[in-house]
Every structure is written in C-alpha cells, then in structure tokens.
Amino acid sequence: MxxxxxxxxxxQGLTKLFGPRPALLGVDLRVPRGAFLSVFGPNGAGKSTLxxxxxxxxxxxxxxxMLEGLDAARHxxxxxxxxGVVTHxxxxxxxxxxxxxxxxxxxxxxxxxxxxxxxxxxxxVGLEGRLDQVVGTLSRGLQQRVxxxxxxxxxxxxxxxxxxxxxxxxxxxxxxxxLLRRVDGQERTVVMATHSLERGLELGDxxxxxxxxxxxxxxxxxxxxxxxxxxxxxxxxxxxx
Amino acid sequence: xxxxLTVRDRFGGASLLTGxxxxxxxxxxxxxxxxxPTEAEQGNVQRIFYFHVPLAWVSFLAFxxxxxxxxxxxxxxxxxxxxxxxxxxxxxxxxxxxxxxxxSIWARPIWGVWWTWDPRLTTTTIMWLIYLAYLLVRSYxxxxxxxxxxxxxxxxxxxxDVPLVALAIVWWRTLHPGPxxxxxxxxxxxxxxxxxxxxxxxLFYVLLMMGRVRLRLAQDRLEELKYQRMQGD
Amino acid sequence: xxxxxxxxxxxxxKDILAEARTKDMVLSMLVFSILVIIVFNxxxxxxxxxxxxxxxxxxxxxxxxxxxxxMNRSFVQEKDRGCLEGLMLCPLDRGVIYTGKMLGNFIFMLxxxxxxxxxxxxxxxxxxxxxxxxxxxxxxxxxxxxxGTLFAAIxxxxxxxxxxxxxxxxPVVVPVIIAAVQASGLALAPGPGEGYWSWLQLIVVFVVxxxxxxxxxxxxxxEE
Numbered sequence: 098m099x100x101x102x103x104x105x106x107x108x109q110g111l112t113k114l115f116g117p118r119p120a121l122l123g124v125d126l127r128v129p130r131g132a133f134l135s136v137f138g139p140n141g142a143g144k145s146t147l148x149x150x151x152x153x154x155x156x157x158x159x160x161x162x163m164l165e166g167l168d169a170a171r172h173x174x175x176x177x178x179x180x181g182v183v184t185h186x187x188x189x190x191x192x193x194x195x196x197x198x199x200x201x202x203x204x205x206x207x208x209x210x211x212x213x214x215x216x217x218x219x220x221x222v223g224l225e226g227r228l229d230q231v232v233g234t235l236s237r238g239l240q241q242r243v244x245x246x247x248x249x250x251x252x253x254x255x256x257x258x259x260x261x262x263x264x265x266x267x268x269x270x271x272x273x274x275x276l277l278r279r280v281d282g283q284e285r286t287v288v289m290a291t292h293s294l295e296r297g298l299e300l301g302d303x304x305x306x307x308x309x310x311x312x313x314x315x316x317x318x319x320x321x322x323x324x325x326x327x328x329x330x331x332x333x334x335x336x337x338x
Numbered sequence: 339x340x341x342x343l344t345v346r347d348r349f350g351g352a353s354l355l356t357g358x359x360x361x362x363x364x365x366x367x368x369x370x371x372x373x374x375p376t377e378a379e380q381g382n383v384q385r386i387f388y389f390h391v392p393l394a395w396v397s398f399l400a401f402x403x404x405x406x407x408x409x410x411x412x413x414x415x416x417x418x419x420x421x422x423x424x425x426x427x428x429x430x431x432x433x434x435x436x437x438x439x440x441x442s443i444w445a446r447p448i449w450g451v452w453w454t455w456d457p458r459l460t461t462t463t464i465m466w467l468i469y470l471a472y473l474l475v476r477s478y479x480x481x482x483x484x485x486x487x488x489x490x491x492x493x494x495x496x497x498x499d500v501p502l503v504a505l506a507i508v509w510w511r512t513l514h515p516g517p518x519x520x521x522x523x524x525x526x527x528x529x530x531x532x533x534x535x536x537x538x539x540x541l542f543y544v545l546l547m548m549g550r551v552r553l554r555l556a557q558d559r560l561e562e563l564k565y566q567r568m569q570g571d
Numbered sequence: 572x573x574x575x576x577x578x579x580x581x582x583x584x585k586d587i588l589a590e591a592r593t594k595d596m597v598l599s600m601l602v603f604s605i606l607v608i609i610v611f612n613x614x615x616x617x618x619x620x621x622x623x624x625x626x627x628x629x630x631x632x633x634x635x636x637x638x639x640x641x642m643n644r645s646f647v648q649e650k651d652r653g654c655l656e657g658l659m660l661c662p663l664d665r666g667v668i669y670t671g672k673m674l675g676n677f678i679f680m681l682x683x684x685x686x687x688x689x690x691x692x693x694x695x696x697x698x699x700x701x702x703x704x705x706x707x708x709x710x711x712x713x714x715x716x717x718x719g720t721l722f723a724a725i726x727x728x729x730x731x732x733x734x735x736x737x738x739x740x741x742p743v744v745v746p747v748i749i750a751a752v753q754a755s756g757l758a759l760a761p762g763p764g765e766g767y768w769s770w771l772q773l774i775v776v777f778v779v780x781x782x783x784x785x786x787x788x789x790x791x792x793x794e795e
Binding site: 412464467468470471474475478479480484487488490491492494495496498499502503505506507509510 | 721729731739742746750753766780792795
Binding site: 149152153154155156173174175177178180182184186187188189190191192193197201202204205206207231247 | 574577578581585588589592593648651652653654656657658659660661662663664794795
C-alpha cells in the first residue's frame with residue numbers, strides 16, 4: 098500500500114448523470130485512513146450512487162475515485178481487493194447455505210485457509226451453529242450478519258456500507274452497530290451511507306451530508322455544532338424532497 | 339455545457355445539400371421511370387430495381403455506421419457517437435423495411451408470390467429483426483446511458499453476426515433451390531441510372547443522418563433544460 | 572490461467588449447487604419442452620415419414636425456447652438479491668463471470684436435453700441415439716449458451732426482462748438454428764449425410780466468434 102498518502106479514499110469531481118438528472122454532481126471527498134465517515138441525506142440524495150461509485154461497480158460520468166492511492170478506473174482488480182461492501186441487499190444466494198455462500202466468495206477473493214477464516218468470522222458476527230442453514234430461511238438480521246461476514250472475508254482495509262440496517266429490527270440494528278464498532282477497532286476505514294442522523298452520529302467520527310447529489314456539509318464530530326447540524330439537515334432534507 | 343453536447347450543429351450548411359438532393363431525386367425518378375430502357379423479359383416492373391438496390395445499399399451502409407459508432411462509443415463514451423449510431427440504426431431499419439416492401443412488390447409479378455424464402459430476402463429479414471431489437475433494447479433500458487451501452491453491444495454483435503446469417507441461409511437454400519433473379523447482360527444506360535440512383539440515395543441518407551443526429555442532441559439538451567428548470571437552478 | 576478456470580468453474584458450481592436444491596430451472600425447462608413437443612404433435616398430426624421430416628425442426632424449436640427460459644432465469648436469480656453486484660465487487664476479470672455463467676447455462680441445457688431426447692424419440696418413434704446427433708446437439712447448445720449468456724445479462728437489466736431475451740437472442744442465433752436443424756436432419760437420415768461437417772464447422776465458427784466478442788464486451792454489459 099502507498100505509505101505517504103494519508104487518504105484511504107479520495108473522490109475528485111465525482112459526477113454521475115442518469116439521463117439529464119445528476120445523481121452526483123462534482124463531489125470532492127477525502128477520507129483519512131482509519132476514519133469512520135457517516136454520509137447522510139434524504140432519499141434520492143445520491144448516497145447509494147456515491148457508495149456504488151466508490152465500490153467500482155458504477156462508472157462515474159466524470160471525475161475519479163482513488164482508493165489507497167490507486168485510480169479505481171485503471172486498477173479495478175487491485176482496488177476491489179481493498180473493499181468490503183455491505184448494502185441493503187444481502188448479495189447472498191438464497192438457495193445456498195451460509196457456509197456455501199461464504200466459501201464461494203472466499204474463493205473469488207483468493208482467501209487462504211478458507212474454512213478457518215469463515216469459522217473465525219462466523220464467530221465474530223454471531224453466526225455459531227447457523228452456517229449450515231440455507232440463507233433464504235434465515236431471518237433478515239441473521240442474513241445481514243452473513244452479509245457482513247462476506248464483506249470481511251478478505252480482510253479489506255476499507256468498508257463501504259449502504260444503509261446496512263435496512264429491514265433490521267432495533268435489536269439487530271444495535272447488534273450491527275456493535276459489530277461495526279468492533280470491526281472499527283482494527284484500523285479500518287469505513288464509509289456508511291444512512292438516512293438516520295442518530296445512528297450515523299453514534300457510529301461515525303466524521304460526517305458529510307449529501308443533498309441532491311452535492312456535498313452540502315462536511316465535518317469531524319468534534320468540530321460539530323450538533324444543534325446547527327440538526328436544523329441544517331432538516332432544512333436541507335425538506336428542500337430536497 | 340461540455341463540448342460536444344452543444345446543439346450548434348457539427349453539420350452546418352445542410353440546406354444547400356438538401357436542395358441538391360431534391361434535384362437529384364427528381365432526376366433519378368425521371369431516369370428510372372422514363373429514360374432507362376425497358377427490360378426485355380420483365381418489362382416495366384424491373385424499374386423498381388433502381389430503387390430496391392440503392393435502398394439495400396443504404397441499409398448496409400447504415401448498419402456499418404451503427405457498428406463503427408457503437409465501437410467508438412464504447413471506447414470514448416461520447417454522446418455524439420451514440421447519437422450517430424442510434425440515428426443510423428433508425429434510418430437503417432426504415433430503409434430495410436422499404437427494401438422488404440419493394441422486394442415483395444417486385445417478387446409478385448416475377449415469381450408469382452409476394453414472399454419467398456430467397457436467401458437475400460431472408461437474410462435481410464433477419465438483419466431487420468436484429469436492428470429492431472437494437473432499437474427496442476434502447477427503449478426498454480432503465481436509463482439512457484445504459485440503453486446506449488446495451489445498444490452498442492448489439493450494434494457490434496449484430497454486425498458481426500449478419501455474414502454468418504447470410505452464409506447459413508445461402509447454404510440452406512442451396513439445398514432447396516429457390517427462384518433466382520434472371521441475370522442477363524446489363525445495358526450500360528441501366529448501369530448509369532443505377533449508379534445515379536445510388537448516389538442520390540446515399541446523399542439522402544447522409545442528410546437524414548445530419549438531421550436526426552442534430553435532433554437527438556437537441557432532445558438531450560431539452561431534457562437537461564427541462565430538468566434544470568424543474569430544479570429551479 | 573488456473574485461477575481463471577478455477578473461479579469460472581466455482582461460479583458454475585454454485586449455480587449447480589443452488590439448482591440441485593431447488594430444481595426450479597431444470598424442471599421448468601423440462602416441463603416446457605415436453606409441452607412444446609406435445610403441442611407440435613397436435614399441429615402436425617401426421618404420418619411417420621412426415622414426422623421424420625419435421626422432427627429436427629420440432630426438436631430445435633423446443634431447445635431454443637427452453638434455452639431462452641433457462642438462461643433468463645439464471646440471470647434473474649443473480650439479480651434478485653444483488654448477487655450480480657456481489658460478483659462485480661470481486662477482483663475478477665469480467666470474462667471469468669461470463670465464462671462461469673456460460674458454463675452453468677450450458678450444463679443446465681445439456682441436462683434438459685439428455686432427458687428430452689429420449690422422450691422425444693419415444694413419442695415420435697425415431698432413433699435419436701445417433702452419435703452424430705449427439706455431437707451436433709452438444710455443439711449447438713454450446714453456441715446457444717455463448718450468445719444467450721451475453722444477451723441474458725443485457726435482458727435482465729432492462730425494464731422488460733421477461734421478453735427482451737428472445738427478441739435479442741433468436742435473430743442472432745438464426746445461423747445456429749439453421750445449422751442444427753439441417754445437421755440433425757442429416758444425422759437422422761440414412762446414408763452418408765453429405766454436408767453434415769460443413770454445418771458443424773459453421774457452428775464452431777459461431778462459438779469462436781461469440782466467445783471472443785462476449786469476452787470483450789461483457790464488461791460494458793455489467794457496468795452501471
């Protein structure tokens with residue numbers, strides 16, 4: 098990995114147009130290594146587009162994404178090894194067991210000693226005894242745990258989360274928060290898109306607000322005036338809809 | 339706005355060409371219907387040949403342009419090349435339809451049937467279907483740049499596929515020989531009319547392309563303006 | 572290169588594993604194939620020698636439409652829980668994803684054909700176990716999978732994912748359909764079957780072209 102560069106994620110002038118509609122418009126974003134950035138925004142603000150562009154599965158119309166100093170457009174393969182992604186979809190095959198799903202993806206990521214790694218992660222996310230169950234029959238909360246294990250298989254230095262709590266009950270949400278915090282313990286850079294101000298503030302140490310595809314606000318948690326932020330957010334969210 | 343997205347046409351000064359083409363059309367009609375000698379075996383029906391062949395030529399030309407436009411679009415991602423491929427596919431489909439119609443009209447008195455699975459006719463029909471799919475995949479895409487990508491893939495695959503289709507159909511038909519167009523010696527004045535007509539239709543294609551590409555870019559621009567208006571920017 | 576095939580096979584294998592559990596795709600393709608054959612039987616209600624003439628046609632119409640059904644399903648399953656995105660997130664060459672899905676489709680279609688061919692031969696009283704018929708069936712099925720996988724990936728991403736695939740797929744595979752019908756007819760007919768190998772070559776050329784082109788363009792199909 099590049100040593101001199103303090104930024105895990107850099108986006109420059111990131112723009113994505115869907116027809117005439119810009120989902121992202123000239124977003125410049127820098128996330129230092131080890132930070133946890135929460136990205137807020139109302140529905141349709143471009144959060145998912147941002148995460149998908151950073152995750153290299155969406156090709157931006159203009160601008161570029163650098164991950165650990167590597168240009169994502171040119172070093173797709175290497176960049177993808179750096180990324181773990183959890184979205185509101187599980188990315189799991191519902192007809193395979195958790196174990197089979199994880200083994201499949203571990204193979205795709207060339208994970209060495211797959212079984213041990215999977216056993217370790219299953220323990221970490223609290224899946225003991227559920228690995229041999231078909232994913233489609235697991236509860237939403239358990240599925241999301243498998244999805245998190247999937248994202249961590251190759252021990253990626255960067256985690257991208259797109260509304261990871263969608264469809265989870267409050268208990269499972271708390272669980273996910275704990276997991277992310279623990280995962281956060283090991284020098285991992287996290288970007289989480291969420292529409293919940295509370296959860297984002299609780300977990301993140303930096304935050305950014307997206308409104309209509311533009312970065313409207315960015316700050317670290319310490320420098321933050323919470324009341325000002327709340328009112329700004331409500332104001333912007335109302336304007337965005 | 340970005341360069342290349344502006345409506346100010348990259349095809350200025352079309353009106354002079356339009357006038358010229360109009361004159362050529364009238365001349366081509368005169369040459370084909372009155373001036374050219376009547377064919378000995380087929381009689382006046384054969385005169386449709388002066389329209390049928392140029393239409394077919396323009397169709398192939400149009401689909402070749404789709405192929406080139408699609409390749410360059412995937413490589414450079416410029417909206418102009420996509421507009422070019424799209425316009426050419428639309429015109430190609432219209433001209434291919436006309437090829438099928440004129441072919442059918444010609445077949446009726448000569449072969450006694452409106453339709454026959456002649457290799458050329460059959461290949462043309464399959465080609466027509468491939469490019470109809472090209473237009474359909476565009477209209478059923480979830481958004482315009484996705485449609486452009488999918489269409490470009492079909493524009494490339496389809497063009498490579500057409501020779502295979504032709505080959506398969508020719509082999510298939512040689513097993514069951516169908517009617518063959520009488521191939522006599524062609525009178526030099528007939529050739530002249532054919533080439534004049536070819537030039538006329540090719541220029542017509544170019545003019546249609548210019549208009550259609552310009553229209554498409556203007557449509558894109560209009561969408562942008564509408565969107566900005568809606569946003570109150 | 573070993574990594575390439577290892578991963579492509581793993582993609583095909585997880586499709587087989589999932590299919591072994593649900594049997595959705597193969598069962599629906601099978602039932603559909605048998606229905607088509609039965610409907611054809613009503614349409615052509617005919618003497619034995621006429622049957623021999625239309626049999627290759629009926630067989631390939633059946634396989635074409637059953638293939639469309641199966642290949643569409645195979646990508647709808649990828650799309651439903653975002654698994655296609657999961658694959659795109661992996662550090663894989665797009666050609667690996669194409670090859671894996673193509674192999675899976677190829678195997679499922681072969682499986683259906685292995686069952687349909689005997690049923691067909693019983694219902695129509697035809698000797699369908701000619702080695703040359705088997706060869707042409709395997710090759711034409713491979714050709715269907717090469718083109719079908721590319722177009723299924725396109726179709727599933729459109730708003731009309733249920734009917735886009737046949738519209739894209741059928742005109743393009745016309746050469747394969749013609750070659751397969753003709754070669755099957757020659758394989759079933761008594762005698763040396765002049766021309767059989769030319770049809771076979773045509774299919775091989777189609778496979779080579781479509782593998783090469785799909786490898787180059789699959790990336791553009793998957794990206795958003």
